[in-house]
Amino acid sequence: MKNCWEIKGCSGSLRDSCVVYIEGMAPVTGGVNCWDYLKCEETKRNNCCAYQQRRGQDCWKVTSTLCEGITILEFKDKMKLCRKCEFFVKHAKKS
Numbered sequence: 001m002k003n004c005w006e007i008k009g010c011s012g013s014l015r016d017s018c019v020v021y022i023e024g025m026a027p028v029t030g031g032v033n034c035w036d037y038l039k040c041e042e043t044k045r046n047n048c049c050a051y052q053q054r055r056g057q058d059c060w061k062v063t064s065t066l067c068e069g070i071t072i073l074e075f076k077d078k079m080k081l082c083r084k085c086e087f088f089v090k091h092a093k094k095s
């Protein structure tokens, strides 16, 4: 079955910042969490919603993480950050 972005020809930054597309990216971290991979220091991780929700293996789907020291509320803005992140590049895989 085709995905909506394939049927509609949706691509590039429009597709890449869409929550539907991102939600289809399965984590393939092999059990590694972002806070360990990126050596996120304890105080920061304790205050981060990804850590609090134990979403270290698909943190790119969680808005308001503290990776840059501030919370980014808009999903599309957060994805601009995630797309440049080594953890995301290495571990997010479109299913």
Ligand code: SF4
Binding pocket: 034, 035, 038, 040, 044, 045, 048, 049, 050, 051, 056, 059, 065, 066, 067, 068
């Ligand atoms: S999402 Fe970012 S700030 Fe939050 S625990 Fe993971 S690496 Fe740390």
Ligand code: SF4
Binding pocket: 034, 038, 059, 060, 065, 067, 081, 082, 083, 085, 086, 087, 088
């Ligand atoms: S920038 Fe995105 S992918 Fe990277 S650790 Fe933070 S939330 Fe996860």
